[in-house]
Amino acid sequence: MWWFFRIVSSSVFLLTIVLSIPISFDVGGRDSGLAYSLSLFAFYLVYSAVKLATPENSRIGWVVSRFLQSSQWIVIPTLLIWSLHNFAVDANSTDWVSRTIGGFGGQKPTATWTDWIFGNGGFVESVTLGTWDKALRYSSPVFQLAEGFCTLLVIQAAGQISRWLVNRGRSDTWVLILLILSASIIASAVYFLWRVALFPSISNIDATLIGVTVTSAVFLCAIGILSGRGNPVESSLLFAYIVLCVYQIFTDYVQSPEAQAAAAEQAANQPEFPPLPPIIMASYSTLVHLFNLLPEAVYSSLSFLHAAFQTIAPSVMISLTYRLIVFYCATRIIPAVRESGARALLEEPSLDDSDEANRILGFLSWFSPSILISVYTSLLLQHFSASGGEEGWTLRHGDAGGNTWRWVNVAATMSLYAIELYLGSDDSDSGLVNHWKTD
Structure with missing residues (x-):
């Protein structure tokens, strides 16, 4: 039974990470996604270090480790909301060095040195996100x-x-x-x-x-x-x-756009596939009808999962x-x-x-959770484009x-x-x- 709960917990954790990181990129832009993935990386780095440094017979260490393990279900959505609220930027602004210099010039005359260094768009934020971006x-x-x-x-x-x-x-x-x-x-x-x-x-x-x-x-x-x-x-x-x-x-x-246009032209010249057998089509229609009868909350959750996976x-x-x-x-x-x-x-x-x-x-x-987050974010950045969608960015194209x-x-x-x-x-x-x- 313990192994069953461990598998379920690991699966939910993996699904949460897989969906939340691209959502932060797709909704808030590049800076928001970088800030969210970096905060997650730091949290699980601390969590893994505490587990590694905690002796097996230490009650205090065991309590701290269990507290961090239980708090991750609150920390993950909190960090996501925090990154979307504080780090959403213009999609066309992708150079973190330019944002740093522009941030100094764009500060209000009444801004203090604290705002320039620790404020929104300041030196610490730009260097931290830029270092994380370059490291990935x-x-x-x-x-x-x-x-x-x-x-x-x-x-x-x-x-x-x-x-x-x-x-x-x-x-x-x-x-x-x-x-x-x-x-x-x-x-x-x-x-x-x-x-x-x-x-x-x-x-x-x-x-x-x-x-x-x-x-x-x-x-x-x-x-x-x-x-x-x-x-x-x-x-x-x-x-x-x-x-x-x-x-x-x-x-x-x-x-690439050229390859997509060529592939679309090639697909248009191909003959259409014959329809599926009637028994398969009937089963599909019945399954769709059953989904329509689900409660609104379940149906909305499935629609959200589908939309989240479509961004990847x-x-x-x-x-x-x-x-x-x-x-x-x-x-x-x-x-x-x-x-x-x-x-x-x-x-x-x-x-x-x-x-x-x-x-x-x-x-x-x-440290496998932190490694997972860094590997996944690196893959997402390879497909991030600042001008490929109606919102100004997308995770499905890019170089x-x-x-x-x-x-x-x-x-x-x-x-x-x-x-x-x-x-x-x-x-x-x-x-x-x-x-x-x-x-």
Whole structure:
């Protein structure tokens, strides 16, 4: 029962963060969103530090920690209202240095030095928000490379777990299941690669990069399988991740106005899809009718959630979901990779671990809420545009940027996997392919 409430609480917290930060950007503008995300980051940084510094047997520390944990449901809406009330700015004013200089010149003659330094639009506010903005922008490559590194850890652990399942199985059932799973992953990746090839904004240089990347990934996966140092599970996951990176790069390109116009023209030339079967349409109509019968409060809440999710670009949600999964798994999978035991997946990262990498991950896991807020805000800033909507700004367009670092991440991930294959030892008894030979 305790685990159930913990899962529900974590889900509500995640949903609150995912919805409230883009609302602050969409309603109040860039400064409002930065102020809200920075205040949330600081609150959870203090909360995590208190939890980390509190001894297990300290009653005072336990009370303070529980108080901060309970107060977050009041702190989050309070900080949101505070940021919307104090930091809503003009959408066309995006340069924080200009706002700082303009703030000094725009102050009333009766303004005191306290207003210039600590007042609305003063030095402290501009420097604080500007530093947070620049920190998030400069951290974007770090988050991107960390995503690739954690993905590689997950891939290695998945391959090791598949070997463990095959070696301890008394039949070929697990071999067949894992081979079918690998084939399904590769087929799905090929489908999305085909979708990328149909994007109207791909130039000759883009096509060359895609060809070189996919070819290198295929050869690397084949070498891993044939040498016995990899297996189909690792190879399929690596190929799928490379395709995911390519898909993310070119879906951000599609958000440009020229690409959207070309995509709309291409969609207009396509034939319309045939209608769905009558049983599906009838079920859909019944479901819509049931939603209309819901109480007004429930219906308004669902409409609010729908409107809130509409402010977020789909690529942001995909990137956030994927990074949360791999970052969370990396804190539990590294022990399994190093200790060759699937039971390590059930252990929490500890600061008392003898391994330095495990201690670092255990330390970072304590500050996961602050890391989540910074990663999410960095993704939102990549899609923030100061002139893309009727309100003067939007979170669904803008110059996503960072494509150079995404290509660097792809190359670094494949290079690390190649080094792992080169340094790894031939394990003739653990591969899925060699399992058929030993039988």
